[in-house]
Every structure is written in structure tokens, then in C-alpha cells.
Amino acid sequence: xxxxxxxxxxxxxxxxxxxxxxxxxxxxxxxxxxxxxxxxxxxxxxxxxxxxxxxxxxxxxxxxxxxxxxxxxxxxxxxxxxxxxxxxxxxxxxxxxxxxxxxxxxxxxxxxxxxxxxxxxxxxxxxxxxxxxxxxxxxxxxxxxxxxxxxxxxxxxxxxxxxxxxxxxxxxxxxxxxxxxxxxxxxxxxxxxxxxxxxxxxxxxxxxxxxxxxxxxxxxxxxxxxxxxxxxxxxxxxxxxxxxxxxxxxxxxxxxxxxxxxxxxxxxxxxxxxxxxxxxxxxxxxxxxxxxxxxxxxxxxxxxxxxxxxxxxxxxxxxxxxxxxxxxxxxxxxxxxxxxxxxxxxxxxxxxxxxxxxxxxxxxxx
Ligand SMILES: Cc1cc2nc3c(=O)[nH]c(=O)nc-3n(C[C@H](O)[C@H](O)[C@H](O)COP(=O)(O)OP(=O)(O)OC[C@H]3O[C@@H](n4cnc5c(N)ncnc54)[C@H](O)[C@@H]3O)c2cc1C
Ligand code: FES
Numbered sequence: 220x221x222x223x224x225x226x227x228x229x230x231x232x233x234x235x236x237x238x239x240x241x242x243x244x245x246x247x248x249x250x251x252x253x254x255x256x257x258x259x260x261x262x263x264x265x266x267x268x269x270x271x272x273x274x275x276x277x278x279x280x281x282x283x284x285x286x287x288x289x290x291x292x293x294x295x296x297x298x299x300x301x302x303x304x305x306x307x308x309x310x311x312x313x314x315x316x317x318x319x320x321x322x323x324x325x326x327x328x329x330x331x332x333x334x335x336x337x338x339x340x341x342x343x344x345x346x347x348x349x350x351x352x353x354x355x356x357x358x359x360x361x362x363x364x365x366x367x368x369x370x371x372x373x374x375x376x377x378x379x380x381x382x383x384x385x386x387x388x389x390x391x392x393x394x395x396x397x398x399x400x401x402x403x404x405x406x407x408x409x410x411x412x413x414x415x416x417x418x419x420x421x422x423x424x425x426x427x428x429x430x431x432x433x434x435x436x437x438x439x440x441x442x443x444x445x446x447x448x449x450x451x452x453x454x455x456x457x458x459x460x461x462x463x464x465x466x467x468x469x470x471x472x473x474x475x476x477x478x479x480x481x482x483x484x485x486x487x488x489x490x491x492x493x494x495x496x497x498x499x500x501x502x503x504x505x506x507x508x509x510x511x512x513x514x515x516x517x518x519x520x521x522x523x524x525x526x527x528x529x530x531x532x533x534x535x536x537x538x539x540x541x542x543x544x545x546x547x548x549x550x551x552x553x554x555x556x557x558x559x560x561x562x563x564x565x566x567x568x569x570x571x572x573x574x575x576x577x578x579x580x581x582x583x584x585x
Pocket of ligand 1: 419421425428466
């Protein structure tokens with residue numbers, strides 16, 4: 220027994236020392252020096268080698284989407300590498316399709332800058348900025364979701380499209396010793412450029428949501444980067460199908476508020492799903508919006524209503540509801556937001572009903 224314990228301790232000790240040596244070597248011996256980073260064949264930067272491409276770009280104040288904070292688990296931080304970069308890494312394979320690999324797409328959080336690099340990124344990413352917001356209002360809208368209003372300094376503004384998201388830079392705090400970025404959809408209308416609103420659900424042991432729910436107080440400052448995302452309102456005359464479950468309704472609320480503010484009258488249905496009646500929120504404002512946007516029907520749907528709910532509306536999963544309600548989809552446009560499970564289930568229904576795929580927009584909260 221003692222021999223087994225000693226062997227285990229020795230192996231753990233050796234592994235620990237090796238890991239430490241590797242990390243020291245990475246920082247000291249592997250001194251890559253200065254590298255040339257060329258973006259979109261026109262902008263050239265001299266950067267310090269050795270760090271991830273994602274962090275190197277942040278140093279240059281170029282912000283690539285990074286919903287998982289650089290852990291290689293969201294697939295959001297893709298860039299096209301046209302020169303340098305070496306072979307794709309095993310940690311990238313799950314997120315970069317074979318076709319993307321042929322085009323040179325890489326996960327910028329996994330690729331280390333060890334040689335000169337040429338990359339291509341969408342021009343709009345040059346407009347992404349880091350903002351210093353102050354929390355001006357925070358309230359519980361359910362027992363697990365907080366509604367935040369964040370204000371920029373006077374005269375400062377942010378431009379975004381309704382439906383886009385920002386990333387909160389969660390600082391080091393009592394329960395986390397690392398700074399992480401997390402993505403949150405903007406719920407407010409872009410008409411007001413001085414503030415944004417967010418709806419943030421609590422995830423047990425989640426780094427950012429624990430900070431927001433347990434530590435953040437009114438008047439605190441919060442660093443936010445954005446806007447990001449190609450999930451945003453399209454100005455077409457197609458009939459809209461909007462589906463938001465839980466906090467997934469946030470970007471759809473932004474779209475509805477924008478349509479109200481701009482007086483845009485379009486035909487559409489907003490399916491707002493939750494578990495129980497208590498999990499539905501901001502319904503007074505949504506009902507008010509639907510009185511202004513007369514052609515928008517609001518459908519509240521519950522997956523697990525309790526007897527106390529006395530719920531008379533639709534019950535069950537939203538994909539089943541859509542399966543029953545949708546007929547000819549050729550003139551429709553869809554906006555879906557929420558868990559990957561819900562979106563995949565709805566996509567199955569859409570495919571079955573020949574929904575035009577180019578008119579489906581979604582954001583998976585993963
Ligand atoms: C484009 C985009 C927009 C988003 N918008 C919003 C938004 O408007 N409001 C909002 O509340 N969230 C939103 N999210 C989710 C958000 O970015 C975070 O993933 C979530 O808040 C958890 O962050 P965390 O740091 O607290 O948890 P983490 O520290 O990242 O996670 C801790 C653990 O919880 C697990 N976990 C993470 N999320 C969930 C979950 N939802 N349910 C169960 N387990 C989970 C993780 O796998 C991990 O094991 C969005 C995500 C994306 C990609
Ligand atoms: S930042 Fe999430 S995979 Fe790179």
C-alpha cells in the first residue's frame with residue numbers, strides 16, 4: 220500500500236516539475252522575438268512572438284470574438300491564415316471543418332505566433348472597441364436572471380446592430396483568479412447609443428455569472444468589448460419567426476425594441492419559451508410592444524408548467540409547436556436564440572419544411 224502511495228506521489232511530483240520546467244522554458248528559452256503580423260494585406264504590426272494569435276491581436280486592440288475566453292471550446296475565434304501558422308493543431312480540429320482547413324481557417328486562441336504571419340479578418344472587427352461601462356441599474360427579473368443597464372461616460376457612444384452581442388471582461392475576484400471574456404447579447408435598442416441592457420442567467424460555479432450575480436453592485440465599472448456577431452436584424456419584407464428561450468430572448472428584445480423605435484411594421488411571430496410562468500419575464504413590455512407592432516404576434520410557451528401556473532397557453536417544446544404551426548415556409552425569415560439543443564431541434568423542423576436556409580439566423584448560447 221505504502222509502495223503504491225510512494226510511487227503515485229513520485230510520479231505526480233515528476234509530472235509537476237516537468238510542467239513547471241516547460242512553462243519556464245516557454246517563457247525564457249523559447250524567446251521568439253519580434254514577428255511581423257500582416258492583416259488583410261494592408262496593415263502591418265510588429266509583435267512579440269510566443270503568445271496566442273488571439274492575445275497578440277488583443278495587445279494591438281483588435282478584438283476577435285472569443286466566447287470561451289481562449290479555452291478552445293467555442294470555435295468563435297476563427298481567422299484566415301494565408302501565410303505562416305504551421306499545421307492545424309488537434310485542439311482545433313473539432314471546430315474547423317475540412318473545407319475551412321483547406322481555406323486556412325484557424326482558431327486564433329490555439330495558434331501561437333512563432334513566425335511572421337499573414338491573416339485575413341472581416342473589416343468590421345476593426346470597429347470593435349473596448350468600453351468602460353458603469354452599472355447604472357440591476358434587478359432580478361426571475362430568481363435566476365438579472366437585468367442590467369450599463370452606461371457609458373457622457374457623450375460616449377457605441378454603435379451596434381439589433382441582435383449583436385458584447386463580451387464582458389470578468390475581472391479577477393474572490394472566486395476566480397483568471398480574467399475571462401464571456402459573450403452576452405445586447406437586449407436594448409441601438410437607438411440609444413449611450414447605454415446597453417443585458418439579461419444574464421446564473422450558471423452555478425460559472426465564472427462570469429457568479430461575478431455578476433453575487434459580486435457586481437450598482438455604480439461598479441465593467442470592461443466590455445464589442446459589438447460582435449452576424450446574428451442581427453435583416454431589413455427585408457419577409458414574415459419573421461423569432462424564437463427565444465430564457466435569456467435567448469435578449470437579442471430578440473433588442474430587435475423588437477428597434478422595430479418599435481423605428482416604426483417598422485412587419486408581419487411576424489415571437490415565440491418566447493420558458494419552463495414555468497415564473498420564468499417568463501419583461502412580459503409587460505413585450506405585450507406593450509406588440510400593441511405598437513400590430514402585425515407581430517407574441518406566443519408565450521412553457522415546457523414544464525406547474526399546476527399553480529394555471530397555464531392555458533401552449534405547452535411543450537418550441538420545435539413541436541413550430542412543427543404544428545408552420546406550413547409554407549418559402550416567404551419566412553427566422554431568428555433563433557438559446558441553447559444549442561433547442562436550435563438544432565428547430566433546425567430539424569425547418570429542414571423538413573423546406574425553410575430557405577439562407578433566411579435562418581441563429582445564435583447558440585454555448
Ligand atoms: C453569442 C452568445 C451570446 C450569449 N448571450 C447570453 C445572454 O444574453 N445571456 C446569458 O445569460 N448568457 C449568454 N450567453 C452565454 C454566456 O456567454 C456564458 O456562456 C454563460 O453566461 C456562462 O458563463 P460563466 O462564465 O458564468 O460560466 P463558465 O465559467 O463558462 O462555465 C462554468 C460551467 O458551467 C457550464 N455552463 C456554461 N453555460 C451553461 C449554461 N447556460 N447552462 C448550464 N451549464 C453551463 C460550462 O460548461 C462549465 O462547465 C451567450 C453566449 C454566446 C456564445
Ligand atoms: S476563443 Fe473559444 S475557441 Fe478560441
